[in-house]
Amino acid sequence: MRLGLAIDxxxxxxxxxxxxxxxxxxxxxxxxxxxxxxxxGKAPSGAWYNRIRHYEIEGDPTYSPYxxxxxxxxxxxQPLSKTVNxxxxxMHCEEAHCVTVCPTxxxxxxxxxxxxxxxxxxxxxxxxxxxxxxxxxxxxDEDVGVMKKxxxxxxxxxxxxLAVEDRQPACVLACPTHARHFGDYDDPQxxxxxxxxxxxxxxxxxxxxxxxxxxxxxxxxxxxxKAELPIRAGLSDKAKAFVNxxxxx
Amino acid sequence: MKPALxxxxxxxxxxxxxxxxxxxxIASLMADHIRMDGATFYKGVVIAALMITAGLLSxxxxxxxxxxxxxxxxxxxxxxLSREGLLALILYPLAxxxxxxxxxxxxxxxxxxxxxxxxxxxxxxxxxxxxxxCLRTIPRWNTWMTPAKYVLFGLMSGSVLLPAALSLRPAExxxxxxxxxxxxxxxxxxxxxxxxxxxxxxxQHTINDALGFKRGNVRLLDVxxxxxxxxxxxxxxxxxxxxxxxxxxxxxxxxxxxxMLLCYFTQWFWSASFICIAGLLVERWLxxxxxxxxxRLYHGQQRV
Ligand code: SF4
Ligand code: SF4
Numbered sequence: 001m002r003l004g005l006a007i008d009x010x011x012x013x014x015x016x017x018x019x020x021x022x023x024x025x026x027x028x029x030x031x032x033x034x035x036x037x038x039x040x041g042k043a044p045s046g047a048w049y050n051r052i053r054h055y056e057i058e059g060d061p062t063y064s065p066y067x068x069x070x071x072x073x074x075x076x077x078q079p080l081s082k083t084v085n086x087x088x089x090x091m092h093c094e095e096a097h098c099v100t101v102c103p104t105x106x107x108x109x110x111x112x113x114x115x116x117x118x119x120x121x122x123x124x125x126x127x128x129x130x131x132x133x134x135x136x137x138x139x140x141d142e143d144v145g146v147m148k149k150x151x152x153x154x155x156x157x158x159x160x161x162l163a164v165e166d167r168q169p170a171c172v173l174a175c176p177t178h179a180r181h182f183g184d185y186d187d188p189q190x191x192x193x194x195x196x197x198x199x200x201x202x203x204x205x206x207x208x209x210x211x212x213x214x215x216x217x218x219x220x221x222x223x224x225x226k227a228e229l230p231i232r233a234g235l236s237d238k239a240k241a242f243v244n245x246x247x248x249x
Numbered sequence: 250m251k252p253a254l255x256x257x258x259x260x261x262x263x264x265x266x267x268x269x270x271x272x273x274x275i276a277s278l279m280a281d282h283i284r285m286d287g288a289t290f291y292k293g294v295v296i297a298a299l300m301i302t303a304g305l306l307s308x309x310x311x312x313x314x315x316x317x318x319x320x321x322x323x324x325x326x327x328x329x330l331s332r333e334g335l336l337a338l339i340l341y342p343l344a345x346x347x348x349x350x351x352x353x354x355x356x357x358x359x360x361x362x363x364x365x366x367x368x369x370x371x372x373x374x375x376x377x378x379x380x381x382x383c384l385r386t387i388p389r390w391n392t393w394m395t396p397a398k399y400v401l402f403g404l405m406s407g408s409v410l411l412p413a414a415l416s417l418r419p420a421e422x423x424x425x426x427x428x429x430x431x432x433x434x435x436x437x438x439x440x441x442x443x444x445x446x447x448x449x450x451x452x453q454h455t456i457n458d459a460l461g462f463k464r465g466n467v468r469l470l471d472v473x474x475x476x477x478x479x480x481x482x483x484x485x486x487x488x489x490x491x492x493x494x495x496x497x498x499x500x501x502x503x504x505x506x507x508x509m510l511l512c513y514f515t516q517w518f519w520s521a522s523f524i525c526i527a528g529l530l531v532e533r534w535l536x537x538x539x540x541x542x543x544x545r546l547y548h549g550q551q552r553v
Contacts, residue, residue, distance in 0.1 A: 052473045055460060055468065101327070103334065105324050123317060124315065130483060131386065133544075135544065136480045139478070
């Protein structure tokens with residue numbers, strides 16, 4: 001098995017619900033413990049297994065046929081623009097260099113399902129693995145001096161006391177737009193494999209050779225809405241065109 | 250990268266100690282020629298041992314969970330950090346064996362222990378360099394020049410310490426000749442350092458590669474956290490260009506040029522050693538402070 005996530009960059013609205021659900025679940029779990037520091041103070045911080053960042057892609061016609069600004073001032077000079085929200089957690093890489101550099105053997109990749117974990121009873125908190133991770137997936141738990149990271153909710157997904165549909169990572173269950181999917185990439189018929197196949201995935205620092213398991217589904221090209229009136233327009237066409245023009249004001 | 254003082258001190262101090270050990274052992278092969286008596290040799294070994302041990306102890310200071318450091322030798326197969334630790338631990342019994350052989354006069358094993366010690370010391374320096382050089386995530390370090398630098402600078406600072414240690418011999422032996430090894434290594438060192446500054450890999454990855462949007466401009470709108478995180482603390486260190494330039498010159502002048510002049514024109518070998526080590530501390534600080542991790546791309550930096 002090669003378990004991992006498929007994260008849809010098209011539908012993610014950047015609400016941080018997955019990160020909050022992750023904190024909530026892992027805050028008390030067996031291998032978890034993602035502490036907060038100064039949570040109600042002036043400079044709140046803490047360890048997160050999942051962080052969402054927001055970017056603007058400017059001038060790439062593949063994903064953004066629309067120009068900045070309202071349609072009235074949209075001209076050739078306005079750059080094409082699109083906002084993407086990118087949640088990032090451990091990719092459970094196939095070539096997990098974070099594991100090979102770990103001197104204590106605390107970091108390991110499970111042969112049976114490919115999940116990368118840290119054994120807190122062996123980790124000496126040297127931070128070396130976090131240096132080896134390109135994706136910023138590892139954060140030190142300063143309270144206990146041990147490296148922490150996404151466990152793919154290993155303590156949920158095999159729990160037979162949970163209903164079958166609940167045996168998924170907390171972030172996947174929490175996502176209000178269903179932008180997160182969980183499954184086995186070794187099974188070509190699994191939901192995540194099919195999604196990655198049909199939607200295409202982003203290559204993220206692939207030249208470093210870590211072979212991340214998680215897939216970031218590329219945004220779809222939006223359908224362009226034409227605001228002009230059709231030639232022989234009926235009443236409903238006129239109404240549609242009117243609404244479209246309103247939207248683009 | 251955050252320049253962690255404990256690691257900077259460790260690499261410089263242990264490096265110089267290992268270099269001194271190597272040169273002391275080689276010098277002991279021609280002890281008569283350079284008029285090094287037994288007591289001076291042992292004094293030198295004590296200085297080297299102190300520097301190596303102080304460095305190793307300091308390197309454990311940056312561990313967040315020191316009690317698990319006992320496990321740190323188990324991944325010799327894959328981890329350069331493990332390899333370094335193991336070789337460093339082997340150094341002590343090996344040195345004890347060599348000293349015992351010298352003391353009790355077992356001439357048939359001293360050549361073995363001597364060259365094993367030399368090889369082990371150089372291997373430790375190489376491993377330290379590889380700890381950094383093996384990280385593909387930090388392009389500036391990911392080059393053969395990193396381990397070469399660690400080995401060269403270790404042997405170099407050790408060669409400056411050697412005449413200093415020799416100066417501990419009884420006064421009646423007379424002055425020490427020009428330490429040509431040190432002078433040559435300092436010259437090689439400065440050429441190598443300048444070559445490294447000019448030729449190290451740089452700006453190989455862009456924010457476009459990081460997110461997979463190959464066309465167009467990608468820029469960060471919001472980083473998603475309101476205050477510092479582990480990632481910004483560990484990888485977010487920013488060094489002002491002007492300051493970096495000044496520190497580079499400081500490293501060149503104090504790490505190499507001044508010790509070279511002192512070794513050539515004077516007998517102030519202790520001053521030369523201290524100045525060289527101070528310069529190397531600046532160099533090592535820069536080594537960390539100037540290195541950029543690719544995770545900075547996700548925090549909005551355009552190129553790493
Ligand atoms: S994303 Fe980072 S922590 Fe996770 S497996 Fe890959 S290298 Fe390791
Ligand atoms: S911080 Fe812990 S898990 Fe990471 S490399 Fe060090 S010992 Fe291994």
